[in-house]
Amino acid sequence: MVQPDEEEEEEDYMSMVFVDTPANPQHETSLQRAARKRREGEARSRIKSKAEREAEAEAAREAALSTALPSSNKGFKMMAKFGFKQGDSLGKSEDARKEPVQVNIKEDRGGIGLESEKKRKFKETMAQAAKEAKRIKATEGDYREERKQEAKNKKDERDLDNAQRIAERLAEQEFEEKNPGQTYQVPLKDINVLWRGRTQRRLEKEQDRQKQRELHNTLSSRLSTSANDEEQDDDSKIALGRDLAPFYTSLEDDDLEVGSDLMIFEALPAADRLQKVTIFLREKYHYCFWCGHRYTDITMDGCPGVTEEEHD
Known part of the structure; x- marks a missing residue:
């Protein structure tokens, strides 16, 4: 009979340790290998855009300019023989340039x-x-x-x-x-010049309306008697009161005079x-x-x- 102190201690599940699954399987199946090669082939065959190529070239250029020459470089060894040390300036002057000249890439085809x-x-x-x-x-x-x-x-x-x-x-x-x-x-010439022009324009409109009325009345009366007039001579027409007087004679001689003082005032x-x-x-x-x-x-x-x- 096994004693209680000799019983195996049950494993606590809270203290269990789980081993992380490896990111890459140790053994690649044929399907995985085919998929990987297909992806790599597509990546190699894909033509990069102009923006991507320019970005890569810019990154490579900046990386090269920001990286100092290694001591194993042949050019560095030649300058070291003349006393050059990493971080010093070139030449005898201490104020000489230490950083390389910045490169300005000319992307167009225009002249300098x-x-x-x-x-x-x-x-x-x-x-x-x-x-x-x-x-x-x-x-x-x-x-x-x-x-x-x-x-x-x-x-x-x-x-x-x-x-x-x-x-x-x-x-x-x-x-x-x-x-x-x-x-x-009041005669027009005796009206104050301050408003004589307004009165004159009103009288001219009244004359125009009067002429239109007389012309209309004269034409109406002549059209109504035109048939009988053709059969009568001038003496008969005068006897009947239908003489040969011109149209709107009542106002044709009534001219409105414009005084010089009115012309001067209207010019202001x-x-x-x-x-x-x-x-x-x-x-x-x-x-x-x-x-x-x-x-x-x-x-x-x-x-x-x-x-x-x-x-x-």
Whole structure:
């Protein structure tokens, strides 16, 4: 009978040691060998790309430049005879170059001076581009300024027409207050030059409309009686009131005269004409065009100023 102290101690599984499986099998099977040779053949037969070849050449060049000559090198032995030691500089000067000259690989087929010529042309192109950009910027600034001025001129023309309309209306009211029961009728040459041009343009439009109406009425009346007119002589037409008078005779001799003072005033810029009309409204009728209000006296208490900017 085996004693308890003589019983074999059971092996603890926590203390078991596992042997790593070898990375490469000791014995290669035929299938493994065939697969390995196929991979090696494919690797040898694969044509490397240009980028891969350049990368390998660059790596080999850097490795060669960064590796010092070994003492067994024939060139190193020749320099050692002249006192050269590893890490020293060549020549008598201690400040001489210790590292080899860096190699700059020229990959294109251009001449040696082509790079400097390209740089010069590039600088010229950049300078020309900067000059052109500056010119375009100046042109754009001028264009924006012109558009801004055009918009201001159009606004001044609109304001001028409104100011002239107000001045004309106030003048009519003043005439009716001084002449009760009478219609405001003033010859064109006697109208204030500040709004005479506006009145003249309105009268010209009225004349054009009147001529069109008379022409239409005359043609209508003649077409309606054309059949009977062909059978009548001139005496009969005169007796019936259908003489040979020309069209729209009522206004053909009524020419609108343009005074020299109006021509001088119309030649001024719109802003200057507007200023003259607004000042006239203030002095004559105590009316501020920018406020849109007629004050009781010349002091015009409450009005910010004379110009539009003062009313902003």
